[in-house]
Amino acid sequence: MLRILLINDTARHVGRLRQALSEAGFEVTAESGPTIDLPARVEALKPDVILIDSESPGRDVLEQVVMVSRAQPRPIVMFTDEQDPQVMRQAIRSGVSAYIVEGIQAQRLKPILDVAMARFDSEQTLRSELQVREAQLNERKRIEQAKGLLMKIRHCDEEEAYTLMRRQAMDRQQKLIQVAEQIIAMQSLMRG
Amino acid sequence: MNERDSTRRTFLKQSIAVAGLSLAAPAFLRSAAWAAGSDAPEKTDLRIGFIPLTDCASVVVAATQGFGSKYGLNITPSKEASWAGVRDKLNTGELDAAHVLYGMMYGAQLGLAGPQRDMAVIMGLNQNGQGITLSRQLREAGVTTGEQLAAHVKQSANPLTFAQTFPTGTHAMWLYYWLGAHGINPMSDVKTIVVPPPQMVANMRVGNMDGFCVGEPWGARAIFDKVGFTVATSQQIWPDHPEKVLGTTRAFVEQYPNTARALVMALLEAGRFIDANEENRRSTARLIAGKAYVNAPVQVIEQRFLGNYEDGLGNSWQDPHSMQFCRDGSVNFPYLSDGMWFLTQFRRWGLLTEDPDYAAVAAAVNQTRLFSEAAGALGLALPASPLRSSTLIDGTVWNGSDPAGYARSFAIKA
Secondary structure (H helix, E strand, C coil): CCCEEEECCCCCCHHHHHHHHHHCCCCEEEEECCCCCHHHHHHHHCCCEEEEECCCCCHHHHHHHHHHHCCCCCCEEECCCCCCHHHHHHHHHHCEEEEEECCCCHHHHHHHHHHHHHHHHHHHHHHHHHHHHHHHHHHHHHHHHHHHHHHHHHCCCHHHHHHHHHHHHHHCCCCHHHHHHHHHHHHHHHHC | CHHHHHHHHHHHHHHHHHHHCCCCHHHHHHCHHHCCCCCCCCCCEEEEEECCCHHHHHHHHHHHCCCCHHHCCEEEEEECCCHHHHHHHHHHCCCCEEEEEHHHHHHHHHCCCCCCCCEEEEEECCECCEEEEEEHHHHHCCCCCHHHHHHHHHHCCCCCEEEECCCCCHHHHHHHHHHHHCCCCCCCCCEEEECCHHHHHHHHHCCCCCEEEEECCHHHHHHHCCCEEEEEEHHHHCCCCECEEEEEEHHHHHHCHHHHHHHHHHHHHHHHHHHHCHHHHHHHHHHHCCCCCCCCCHHHHHHHHCCEEECCCCCEEECCCCCECCHHHCCCCCCHHHHHHHHHHHHHCCCCCCCCCHHHHHHHHECHHHHHHHHHHCCCCCCCCCCCCEECCCCCEECCCCHHHHHHCCCCCC
16 A cells, blocks of 8 residues: 655645545545655655645755655655656646655556546636636726726716727727726826 | 667767857857748747746746747746746746756756756846845854854754755755855755745744745845844855756757747846846836735845845945846856856765766756857857856855866865
């Protein structure tokens, strides 16, 4: 049985993989929070596989572990499937990076990565939907602001301001938000 | 496999031959490799990675202020969380190029920690602007200089802890060099750890470390937050030292040579713009302070960015070797001697257990020819030699002539 260490140091909380992994028949040996003592922790736990958020700043701490372990009986390497670079690309996209003890065959790791990737892929979708919604909200606020400025400059009402902005945007094949940003920028430039 | 190896050998030979020739621009501009009219970028939409540090400035300025579009490039800056992540994304092609630690490119080229990959340094992004911070507790214990630190380390019951940012990175090398220059062996007299730059100050505050070496603005931030002081700037260790580079893979340079050249030109222009005057520097500081970039108060970034240094011990000075981005291109030339220096230090500290072929590795990684074409086209002066001579803090001179001998010459080593 492979000894798996999960590192929880980002909002994504890699520890939540524990359940998915155990349902798939893998045992998670330990979890670790953000710690600058990761090298000592790895040495004590002797995991075969370490999983970490690809977007974690703690990745660089693990690089030190890899460097130090080169001289030890159990050297740890970053998982990069030489035969199938697509696997690594997918793993990085779905947001999980794996460090393994040298000598462990890629076939033994692949099912673990598959579980992790499946778990995170669904989250990724959720997260990007959230980001889109947030961006839209932000855009609406900027458009409102630009509309207000235009109403003041042109002494017009809300509807007319929107129409002016839209016309300008359509004429230039731009989005409404782009015209809004231009109006806001011009306003501060004019004020000097 | 064999075929690939022999291709690489041929390439190395060519690179070395090129490095030995004159680097005068006109010869390159007339070269058949880059005939006028065939220089349109092969790939125009680029993602350029950066880590939130003051020296990401030229990447952010190029991407956001239209320096790319002049060369037909649409540059999207991508804020990254770790150097390891940057390296992986360069290899998978998720990033086209990135603001990277000089040494890390050589670590990846040699496969020191991760997999071996052929990397390319296409230009230097900046010189100077990093530093070593010691904790307030050390100051209270009477340590304000390297000499006092050495005495303190010798009598201390528990080994002191020093942090850097990546095992093969520049900060590790500046820290080790400075400790070594003061008679402290970083491999055996102290404990060294890796801490991500934005977490340095917080970790020092809670007593997790006694010192760290990192890029700005985190040295200034430690003073601002009263948790430490600057015991040495990186430019005191090596005036005008190489620091971050624009890194990519060899495959990218070979597949998209015109894009790579255009990107160097855009970044050179952005760097020249930042260096041009104080107002541009102030605006740049305000731009990069934003949450999307360095995410630190502008007052913490701005002073050292303008060369106004204070060390947190009551000393202040105008630093002639503060962070530079262009200086007519002298900052950016990928000197082979700079690249080799990192290899000599890897050897010194046992990251390399044997001498590599120093000159061949540097000639393979540093794209001097590509850079010379780009800088020449902008009318920037090119050095007469791909090697330069530097005097470091301990008085030793490094000129690239005998790397193996230089690596062996240090009394303090792994």
